[in-house]
Structure formats: structure tokens, C-alpha cells
Amino acid sequence: MNELELKYGCNPNQKPSRIFMEDGSDLPIKVLNGRPGYINFMDALNGWQLVKELTEATGYPAATSFKHVSPAGAAIGLPLDETLAKIYWVDDLGELSPLACAYARARGADRMSSFGDFISLSDVCDVDTARLIKREVSDGVIAPGYTEEALELLKSKKKGAYAILQIDPSYKPAPIEHKQVYGITFEQGRNELKADDALLSNIVTENKDLPESARHDMQIALITLKYTQSNSVCYVKDGQAIGIGAGQQSRIHCTRLAGSKADNWFLRQSPQVMNLPFLPTIGRPDRDNAIDNYIGEDYMDVLADGKWEKIFSEKPAVFTREEKRAWLDQMQGVTLGSDAFFPFSDNIDRAQRSGVKYVVQPGGSVRDDVVIDACNKYGMTMVFTGIRLFHH
Secondary structure, three states: OOEEEOOOOOOOOOOOOEEEOOOOOOOOEEEEEOOOOHHHHHHHHHHHHHHHHHHHHHOOOEEEEEEOOEEEEEEEOOOOOHHHHHHOOOOOOOOOOHHHHHHHHHHHOOHHHHOOEEEEEOOOEOHHHHHHHHOOOEEEEEEOOEOHHHHHHHHOHHHHOOEEEEEOOOOOOOOEEEEEEOOEEEEEEOOOOOOOHHHHOOEOOOOOOOOHHHHHHHHHHHHHHHOOOOOEEEEEEOOEEEEEEEOOOOHHHHHHHHHHHHHHHHHOOOHHHHOOOEOOOOOHHHHHHHHHHHOOOOOHHHHOOOOHHHOEOOOOOOOOHHHHHHHHOOOOOEEEEEOOOOOOOHHHHHHHOOOEEEEEEOOOOOOHHHHHHHHHHHOOEEEEOOOOOOOO
């Protein structure tokens, strides 16, 4: 099949719409179920590249959760401990396969942003992963294949309308890519950068310590940034992105946005949040919304009289700013990646408040020495890659 007609483009008024191969070859994807749209395919194809490269770089199965053509989460398939399984709402599913762990991490890092996501999986979708996907609000999934049981489970989702795509893992696009804006065609070479050990060899700080786990986290950060709308930064810990800031015009705003998401990820693991007395009738999406309010500045939206009774069996105590700061001070070993250089040291100052120990960025700013000095002050290890990763 050389082309596929779509219902409409980015918006319902944008017709006609289709995807097709200009060279006359067959599309490398098959629609196994549902009717995916224009944005679904944009998410699927960007997400597939991300997970394919993560697996090639780390050797682990990988998953990503995409929304509006940027990842809300990305992860490799490391096992979940009891705490992570609980905050990702998968503690009732038993031991999960590595691929299912990867998606639980990708979905769980920022569940508010992942609501209604499009999923990309690096490996054949197994039944563990399908069971996890089946229970979440999602628009579709792309993978190189599906087991028979997994495919049947997914086909039953959304009353049979769930979008399921299969991609040929051997497909390799042309080295030159094109896009049109306002009737004008742009042409460029594809970004084929590999996030390998050679890219991480230029350590510019006094601290040269870079364990293998941090190298993996740097690879995850760089590959995630490669497919995130710029400006972008990414906080990573223990094999998964925990805070992604995308599309901000100012880098410090991006660093703050991603940092607040990383903080929220860690705050969800605090006893105050883990022990919230939810009513048994409250579903996962409503719990996510309530937690987001509870740990933020708008906590009275869920704690005011007349409101908490609809969510909790008893009124929780306010999670004070001092208590939150004391908990966040325990977060350590975080990696921060940036798609372009940090122009000011304020980014490093903000990053250290979220437990950042390792930094990876292109370098090349006239203030590189100031940024290096800030990292040295906090005992951080920083790598300069020399390569920018803008994505538009």
C-alpha cells in the first residue's frame, strides 16, 4: 500500500489529508485496527524513532508516551520497585515484562501529560504490556509486532476503535528529508546522530565520575530531546525521563518547567501522597488530578470543605512547602540534558534543587566557563557533546 487517506489533517477543516510514499514504494506501516489520524501518525513515527534509538543505544526494550508530537515520557525496561509500581498504578498487575516496565515508567513519569497519549514500543508488544495499555486512556500504539493475545486485548479497547499500527523495523528512510511550509519546500539531511560513548567523552568539569547508569541516563536524555519540540530540556533518573520541558522560548523557563515535573514525580513517592485516603470509587485519572492539585499551589481545590469529601475518606493534612522541600532534598543522582547550550548558570542553580548530579549539553556558549564553575560548585559532572539537537 503506497498511500493512506486520513479523515482530516491537524484540524477537521484541513482536508484532504493523506500519508504516502513519494517514491512509489509501499508504506512501512500497516493499520491493524482503528482509523488513526494525522497527529496520531506524527506521534507514532516520531515516537518509533525515539524507542528504536533508545534500544540500539542501551540494549534494553524501550517505550515512549507521546502527546502533540513531543514525548511526555520515555524509558527503558528496568524493573519497578514497590514504590514505583504503586505510584504508576500497576502494583496489582504482578511482575511485569521488561517492555511493560518500560511503558509503565514512560506513562507514569507525567501521568497528567500522558492522558490520551500515543504509545511507541521498541519490541513486539506482549500481553503484559497490552494489559497495561488496555486500562489507560490512550489513542493508539505503534510497535514492530504483537503477540496474538496482546493484539486481541488491544482490539477490544475503545469499543474496537483503538488505533493499532505495525511498523517494519527494517525500514530505513532516505538520508534527505523534506517538508513544506507556506508552499515552500524545505530540504535537509536527516539527524542521524548516535548517542554513543564517543559522544559522552568530553567531560569538562572537575568531577569526572560518570558511572554506566549515568551514561544510560544521558543517552535517554539526548535521544528524548532529539524528538522533543525545542527549546527542550530533560531530567532523567534510573532509566526514565522524569521531567520533560518542551517548546519554551526561554531555556530557563524550560528548565523550570521540566524541573517542576521532576519534582512532582518525586513528591508522588512521599508518604504524604502514597498514603492519601482516596475513596474506592475514585478512578486513576481523577486520582492523578487530585494528586497534582494536592502537591501544587492549588491544594485547596481538593482540600476545601465540600470538595475533599468527594475524593477522600478523611481530610488529608496540607502538604506544607517546608515538608515538600525536605522530601525533595532527598532526591539525588538525577541527569539533566539540554538540546542546546545553557547560556546562563541559573539553569544549573535550578537543576541542583531537583537533585541533578550529571549534566549533558552541547556547550558552545560564550559563558561556558560560568556554567562549568556552577557545576563545579555543586560537584556535578558535565559533558559537552558539541552537537545541538533542535527539533521542529
